[in-house]
């Protein structure tokens with residue numbers, strides 16, 4: 729035996745290590761970006777019962793975790809109806825639960841949203857003076873990650889926001905042209921995208 733086999737084994741071991749280091753590096757970069765966008769520090773990390781990774785400013789409630797799973801379940805169902813196959817596993821997703829920067833919208837309805845830089849929405853009806861209120865925001869496509877606001881009630885809205893942010897990610901990985909056509913809501917259009 730000897731040498732050749734050992735060399736092969738060590739080569740495999742080496743590639744496994746570097747892959748996990750690579751994943752770790754990507755995850756750290758995405759976490760940093762989520763913190764930068766939201767202005768929060770995500771010190772709690774857990775998983776939903778179905779396996780999505782969740783980061784929170786505080787310990788995510790069971791109702792939040794269940795609502796996230798429901799939103800992903802709804803997303804995967806509608807994605808399959810559209811014959812999309814990629815990124816339809818709970819473990820593919822990382823959700824950051826940010827502190828809400830408002831709890832009510834202009835109509836006075838419960839609407840925990842995150843203030844983010846206006847970017848392409850500057851000057852639009854959404855612009856509140858350099859920032860906009862967003863129910864959710866995609867942070868990264870690989871790994872697939874997005875931000876949502878923390879809810880203490882109306883968890884059906886959490887499921888909806890998860891499904892809607894997930895639509896952008898599913899489209900990005902399955903139908904890049906349709907992704908491009910629907911990504912920027914300042915050009916009109918909204919959610920749901922997938923029927």
Ligand SMILES: [Zn+2]
Pocket residue numbers: 892893896911913918919
């Ligand atoms: Zn959207």
